[in-house]
Amino acid sequence: MKKYLLPALLSAMLVACGSTGTSTDSAAGVSDAGVGVATVTAPGMSGSGIAALTDPNNILSRRSVYFDFDSFTVRSEFTSLVDAHARFLAQNPDMRMLIQGNTDERGSREYNLALGQKRAEAVKQALLLLGASESQIESVSLGEEKPRCEEATETCFAENRRADMLYSGEF
Amino acid sequence: MTMLNKLKTLLFAGIALLSMAAHAQLAIEITGAGASRFPVAIPIFENEGALPRAVTDVVRADLERSGLFNLVDLGLVALPESVLPDLANIRSRGADAVLTGSVVAQSDGRFDVRFRLFDTQRQTELGALAIRMAPAQYRNTGHRIADFVYEKLTGQAGYFSTRIAYVVKSGGRYELQVADADGMNPQTALVSREPIISPSWAPDGQRLAYVSFEAKKPVVYVHNLPTGQRNVLANFRGSNSAPTWSPDGQRLAVVLTKDGNSQLYVLNSDGSGARRVTSSAGIDTEPFWSPDGEWIYFSSDRSGGAQIYRVSVNGGTAQRVTFQGNYNVSPRLSSDGKSMAYITRNEGRFQVAIMDLATRQTTVLTNSNRDESPSFAPSGRMILYATESGGRGVLSAVSSDGRIKQKLSIQASDVREPAWGPQPRF
Missing domain, CATH: 3.40.50.10070 (TolB, N-terminal domain)
Structure with a gap:
């Protein structure tokens, strides 16, 4: 059931990011007439520019792979998702991907960073098996540091045991 | 009213006033005594x-x-x-x-x-x-x-002149701070919108190594506290984390994933000369250098659950150190090299434990649920660690016999990732 919520969550996140950036920039724009203000866009604001990656009706807009507790195995329900991204990468050899592994908040921060790395690496290996190339993908970990859900409940823990796939322009 | 009580009243009134003046002040509460x-x-x-x-x-x-x-x-x-x-x-x-x-x-x-x-x-x-x-x-x-x-x-060295480093999270803002061991005089070394973890003091007490996520991935920096100058120590492909200094301050051990899973590497303090120390199929992380410079203690899932091992700085076969329970992490040695503080999981509760490395006898020192990141005072008597109280992160200290307990907290902020600095040189 969780997976049907993802496109909505993702687009909500993108909208939130966009509005934050705009309000900050316009606040800085209050100045004397004639004094130019150059807008600097931080990395991650531009997006990939490819509609398929954000179209909620396209499987490529789904970016998260979820894991069981203490597990690093890509569950079979995510095979079609990983396969779609692997084919997209193979067809677009200039496209780069950053995979960020995440964990729930229980336990040591550094140990969780290593667990998140295992999750990111598992997704990377699956993508490589399905046709993506090594040079396109970097797998990293955010450990327990960037939880999507911040309550100490099993639902939240499950939401945070996850690897996210980001394309060029999104990180 | 006895003088002692007067002192206590004065002390707490003083702390309350200072807390109002500078909200980031750490307030210290003694929760147990000898x-x-x-x-x-x-x-x-x-x-x-x-x-x-x-x-x-x-x-x-x-x-x-x-x-x-x-x-x-x-x-x-x-x-x-x-x-x-x-x-x-x-x-x-x-x-x-x-x-x-x-x-x-x-x-x-x-x-x-x-x-x-x-x-x-x-x-x-x-x-x-x-x-x-x-x-x-x-x-x-x-x-x-x-x-x-x-x-x-x-008969033991005092620890009142030492400093501590820790991270304060307040909303979406992270601050790496340094304060005196009594929580006074807090100073901010780094402010970021992205997480900061794993601060580690250089033996000179002037530099901190830490992990910052400001580049959307973990990268290790070395930060000179008096000048504010920071250099990237390790930014390899993949994740870079868990820095710890060699006792002579010349080298650091870090965890890199450039060759696959998280493994231990040693490099020079300018980031050059990275050399792999462990080669396991799983996770090797949280290195800590023994005071004699010979060993690196670390946590690993090579046997299934998380356990603590040690390996020669020159590599070779690792020796297992912990055997009780199925989750033992975050090893930190006392400055005399005789004791190891670490985090152990008991029935879902994460607690500070200590091991006598000669006898392998272990003692759980706390009765809390969410302890993390232990670190010894330079004299070895007190252990600083992060825990949770009232739904937010606080710092606590416990004596190595478990009798003395102190809580350090900042109003309305999450405090985590403490590291006790070295003995200053006068």
Whole structure:
């Protein structure tokens, strides 16, 4: 059931990011007439520019792979998702991907960073098996540091045991 | 009202005032104390009023907070170090030791603080010292006097002049801060919108290595505290984390994933010469250098659950160190190399434990649920760690025998990732 919520969550996140950036920039724009203000866009604001990656009706807009507790195995329900991204990468050899592994908040921060790395690496290996190339993908970990859900409940823990796939322009 | 209670009231009133003035101040609460406290008298020093604040207030607060001393009130009478006090009389009033002293103005605007410590039972002098200081240095001077008293009376080096580093999270803002060991004088070394974890003190007490996520992935930096200059130590493909310094400060151990899973590497303090130390199929992380420079202790899932191992700095076969339970992580050794503090999981609760490395005997020191990141004071008696209280992160300290407990907290902020700094050099 969780997976049907993802496109909505993702687009909500993108909208939130966009509005934050705009309000900050316009606040800085209050100045004397004639004094130019150059807008600097931080990395991650531009997006990939490819509609398929954000179209909620396209499987490529789904970016998260979820894991069981203490597990690093890509569950079979995510095979079609990983396969779609692997084919997209193979067809677009200039496209780069950053995979960020995440964990729930229980336990040591550094140990969780290593667990998140295992999750990111598992997704990377699956993508490589399905046709993506090594040079396109970097797998990293955010450990327990960037939880999507911040309550100490099993639902939240499950939401945070996850690897996210980001394309060029999104990180 | 006894003097002790007066002191306590003054102490807490002082902390409350300071908390309001600077909301980021760490407030310290003693939540446990030694079974028998040593009775000591610290009367005011002669001419102490010439300083911005009384230096003996700092000494009393330090000794009180250690949980090892009971402060005996001799009244508001200054006992200068130049006069032999009536030790029998002081003993009859309940103090087994007394500190006498005076503050003497110098022609250059500085002050000499001279003091002498006596054993009232044996009627002998335990030592004397003079410290020259600028008026604004009264806190540092007080910490050094407290270190002197602590060392003479307990036989162990004091830790009141040390500093601690920790991370404060407030909304979406992360601050790496450095404060005195009593939580006073907090200073911010780094502000970021992305997480900061794993601060590690260089042995010189001037530099911190840490992991910052400002590049959307973990990267290790070395940060010079006095100058604010920061250099990237490790930014390889994949994740870079868990820095720890060699005892001579020349090298660091880090965790890199450039060759697959998280593995241990050693590199020079300028980031050059990365050399792989472990080669396992799973996770090797949280390195900590033994004080003799020979071993790196670390956590690994090579046998299934998380356990602590050690490996020679030159590589080779790792030796397993922990065997009880199925989750033992975050090894940190005392400066004498005899004890290892770590985090163990008991029925879903994460707690600070200590192992005697010679006998392998282990003791769980806390009764909390969410302990993380233990680190020893340089003298080895106290262990600083992060835990949770009232739904937010706080710092706590526990003595290595588990008897003395302190809680350090900042109102309305999450405090985490503490690291106790080295003994300063004067």
